[in-house]
Amino acid sequence: MTIDTLARWTAPYDTARSAGVEAALADLYDRVATRSLVAGPTGQALAPGPVGRAAEWVWPGGIPLRGLAGVATVPLPGPVRDAGLMAFRGLPGPDGAGWAPYRTWLLGLAWLRLGTSAGLLDQIRAHLAGRRAADGPLLRQQLVRATLAEAVTDQLTVQALLTDVDPVADPVADLVQAHHQLTASDHALLPVLGAAGFTEDGPGREVYLSHLLADVYLPAHCDVRVPA
Incomplete structure (x- = not known):
């Protein structure tokens, strides 16, 4: 891994260590998937509140969110119900390329x-x-x-x-x-x-x-x- 590439990831590391998961996740979204929701293999996603409310696409793939059927927000689990995050299900997850x-x-x-x-x-x-x-x-x-x-x-x-x-x-x-x-x-x-x-x-x-x-x-x- 080059020095420039490594520096790209030390920021989420440093932010998570000093400021917590929520701030670091916002930083990671900014670096990888701006204005998108990152969908996991089962079609779920976690995103900072501002990202989740403003997202226009599903990443990877750049699929437009508007018009997708079955996408819904779900409550966060009890221990972190007050976290500034949004949880989603029903998204198209990574596939193929x-x-x-x-x-x-x-x-x-x-x-x-x-x-x-x-x-x-x-x-x-x-x-x-x-x-x-x-x-x-x-x-x-x-x-x-x-x-x-x-x-x-x-x-x-x-x-x-x-x-x-x-x-x-x-x-x-x-x-x-x-x-x-x-x-x-x-x-x-x-x-x-x-x-x-x-x-x-x-x-x-x-x-x-x-x-x-x-x-x-x-x-x-x-x-x-x-x-x-």
Whole structure:
């Protein structure tokens, strides 16, 4: 991946890490699918409210939204019902030649989700700083240290993959694997925060949104055949 191309994706990463999923998703839409809804393999989409209300096409493919039958907005799940996002169903998903540009979306989304995971790790370190248990600082407990170290390893592994991946030529399975590794890492990290990791206004909210994006946009199978 060239320096210019890499710089294109570090912005959604940085935004997700510092400002959250909603802001990063808006940035990703600006970079990949302006004035469009990005439809996942099952015809679902998530978009920032302003994007969803102003969208004119379905991406990939540039299909006009006006006149499409069966498209509807759906409520967001309870834990993120107050998020500034809109959810859609009934859209034409990527098919045939549409999979080639869709891999670019999966790459950008992986960078966004990597930023979310990095932000979760930042919050955990801040949350545990200065906290003590009976046998000393929490950050020095073997189980906590091992969990954090494994998360750092997972994030570095995904970052290396995303830096080297060619979204035009490399298999979709490589990107899907990166997404699954981030999901597993997030699940392992949240319990370190205790109950604070699972409240609607805590770090778990961003993780929930990240996982919701994966549910909407990852293909169920990795054997997608992309036309040359």
